[in-house]
Amino acid sequence: MQISSIDAQNLRLMAFDVDGVMTDGRIYFTPEGEALKVFNTLDGHGLKKLAASGVTLAIITGRNSPMVAKRAADLGIEHVIQGREDKGVALQALAKELGIDSSETGYAGDDEPDVSALEWARLGFAPANAHPCALQAAQHHTQRRGGEGAVREICDAILQQRDSQ
Template structure:
């Protein structure tokens, strides 16, 4: 981990995540009655719980409205869930202001064009290998794992390690 990335990760007090493409692989599965399904990774869930236990406030900011996202957030104890927002940069800044966090204390993980303003504003911007190029270019780091396949866990581990002085 570079010194710059370590310093950025060490300062994170609020970490926000997009859902589709970050917390999931980005696929949408529809049942016969039109209900949508999302698949979440249990490794990611454990990483999120560990990150919260380390003192980092967690948030979800997503462009879709989904009962499944609300349920997953509740299961993980994530209180700050912002759904139905394409203006993710504005939403992230408003949440940070509400919680009294400066930009350098905020991390954001996203994978597509609507995420770019939030990635550009956050002190720590993370993305995944299967993200759109615009999101990867805005990120300070790209995980080795794809969204929905342990990328969130990798992000959590990075922040926890940095907050512990680089000790894994």
């Protein structure tokens, strides 16, 4: 995946969907009905490195999950928007609140609810196993699948270009 060094240098906000991007999209349920998600530690390290480079991180997800809040807290991600199917609207509102333009924004998503955010952001990413509508809307596609290192691949590609300047 080749990202323009100008786009990487200008990136101020990078937002991620959860199910299918930060996870493999599967949801496990305990006998008590509690939903469980599995996150990749490689992705977490990449997110920490990206934040350390000065990029503000955000999570925008359609579901509400205490596990997402916990994971975000563990990674130091303070912008967490849950229960939003209108991800493009949510991303635009967050960017406006932060004083960030679409040309300084990236988004990673894998399905139809992500398309508007993928199209609005300057840098749109979709994991290898994303739905075709997300693959079409995104400018960049990972080789790795969601939950299996796709987020790390995105972070590394951005950081490589930011470090090359």
